[in-house]
Amino acid sequence: MLCEIQALRESLKASVAVLDTDVIDGSLAKQLVATFAEIERVAAAGKTLAMRRVESSGAWSTNGAASPAAWLANIAGTSIGAAHETLMIARSVDTLPETNTALRGGKLSAAQATEVVRAAAKDPGSEQRLLESARRDGLIGVKRESARVIAAVRDKDDQAEVAKRQRALRSLHFFRDAEGMECGSWRLEPKVGIVLRRRLEHDANNFFNAARKLGVRDTPENYLADALTALTEPAPAAAPVPGGPTDTHPNPNRTVDRATPSMFTENAIDRSTACAINTAGGQPPTAVKVEVNVVVDYEPLLRGYLLPGERCEIPGVGPIPIQQAREYLLGGAFLKVLIAKGIDIRTVCHIGRKIPAELNTALKYRDPVCAIAGCERTKGLERHHVQAIAANGETSLFNLRRVCDHHHDLFTHHNYTLGPPDHTGKCQLVPPLKRPPTKPPPPRK
Numbered sequence: 001m002l003c004e005i006q007a008l009r010e011s012l013k014a015s016v017a018v019l020d021t022d023v024i025d026g027s028l029a030k031q032l033v034a035t036f037a038e039i040e041r042v043a044a045a046g047k048t049l050a051m052r053r054v055e056s057s058g059a060w061s062t063n064g065a066a067s068p069a070a071w072l073a074n075i076a077g078t079s080i081g082a083a084h085e086t087l088m089i090a091r092s093v094d095t096l097p098e099t100n101t102a103l104r105g106g107k108l109s110a111a112q113a114t115e116v117v118r119a120a121a122k123d124p125g126s127e128q129r130l131l132e133s134a135r136r137d138g139l140i141g142v143k144r145e146s147a148r149v150i151a152a153v154r155d156k157d158d159q160a161e162v163a164k165r166q167r168a169l170r171s172l173h174f175f176r177d178a179e180g181m182e183c184g185s186w187r188l189e190p191k192v193g194i195v196l197r198r199r200l201e202h203d204a205n206n207f208f209n210a211a212r213k214l215g216v217r218d219t220p221e222n223y224l225a226d227a228l229t230a231l232t233e234p235a236p237a238a239a240p241v242p243g244g245p246t247d248t249h250p251n252p253n254r255t256v257d258r259a260t261p262s263m264f265t266e267n268a269i270d271r272s273t274a275c276a277i278n279t280a281g282g283q284p285p286t287a288v289k290v291e292v293n294v295v296v297d298y299e300p301l302l303r304g305y306l307l308p309g310e311r312c313e314i315p316g317v318g319p320i321p322i323q324q325a326r327e328y329l330l331g332g333a334f335l336k337v338l339i340a341k342g343i344d345i346r347t348v349c350h351i352g353r354k355i356p357a358e359l360n361t362a363l364k365y366r367d368p369v370c371a372i373a374g375c376e377r378t379k380g381l382e383r384h385h386v387q388a389i390a391a392n393g394e395t396s397l398f399n400l401r402r403v404c405d406h407h408h409d410l411f412t413h414h415n416y417t418l419g420p421p422d423h424t425g426k427c428q429l430v431p432p433l434k435r436p437p438t439k440p441p442p443p444r445k
């Protein structure tokens with residue numbers, strides 16, 4: 001068998017060696033990419049299955065490797081973390097027959113298989129649902145489903161124990177990368193991390209709006225970094241309001257509701273211009289209420305715990321314990337709870353907010369990724385009216401979809417339209433009948 005596979009490898013190498021992509025058309029190139037991707041998945045499956053035997057036989061140790069993962073990382077040129085994930089799949093795949101078949105058939109990438117196995121190991125009854133999610137929604141979808149399964153299992157644990165465990169896991173690390181940039185990672189208890197995340201997202205949105213007025217457009221990640229930077233900067237002294245108190249003391253509890261100059265320096269926009277926009281009228285920045293949106297199925301909210309397939313999560317963040325949602329519901333000053341049943345939102349329970357905000361929350365819940373089939377963008381999604389307002393399109397959940405800026409641009413400026421949603425909720429991109437004379441725009445990062 002080894003000779004056969006080695007012969008295939010040599011044949012593949014010979015084909016790639018003479019591959020001249022300058023002389024093939026785009027359609028053939030697409031087929032080549034799809035074929036190579038499938039070969040990659042099949043090869044990953046073969047590597048994973050063989051690795052199980054390398055580990056159980058002890059063959060990894062003969063080269064002086066410290067562990068099976070270290071040996072694999074060295075052979076495959078990957079990180080130890082990636083090697084551990086391969087080993088996790090190798091050890092579990094025998095007990096998951098459908099995953100085994102999908103893996104051998106080249107239907108699952110290594111990253112998808114990791115998510116399926118990680119969750120199915122905790123709840124074997126979820127295997128089929130996870131595989132379906134991988135097939136239908138790709139890696140992002142199966143990651144979301146995997147997080148739900150693990151959260152549902154964790155929900156059955158003693159919540160005091162879970163809180164204690166999470167508290168012990170809190171950490172913050174700094175390091176410096178090759179560009180000399182200060183980097184970091186953190187692990188925070190959900191009740192802290194969710195509020196911090198929402199606050200940064202809120203401030204990043206303000207930076208985005210301020211920059212847009214100046215004709216500047218950076219990435220959502222740039223604006224999140226600006227929001228974090230702003231937390232380290234003292235609030236500016238407020239311009240005196242006639243007849244009012246002068247606010248000259250930075251308030252550590254005051255959330256930034258302004259653009260800081262640091263976000264504009266690279267774009268060479270005058271510092272005073274940026275400040276002027278945000279302090280127009282001499283109004284001091286106001287404190288910002290950080291809003292947390294939770295989507296929870298109706299039955300578990302009453303019952304107090306989750307069953308397989310039910311959800312209790314923050315759109316764009318992930319699952320949270322049902323107990324935490326109940327606490328939010330009881331004391332939720334800044335809370336929006338959407339009570340859902342399956343994919344339909346039956347009731348929107350809103351505390352102190354008006355309809356457009358409810359609609360926005362419902363949209364975020366229904367379209368956590370770009371609504372276009374095959375597109376997995378989750379950042380910087382924009383609202384798109386399927387039937388334009390100018391053509392009497394209404395602002396309703398059914399007439400709105402969230403799409404990435406690239407696809408929104410195709411609708412707005414290149415006459416593309418949105419097909420009806422399929423059974424997964426994703427829509428096809430319909431090109432214009434008469435193609436525009438200009439070349440299609442390059443995809444944005």
Ligand SMILES: [Zn+2]
Binds near residue numbers: 372375376377406407
């Ligand atoms: Zn998209």
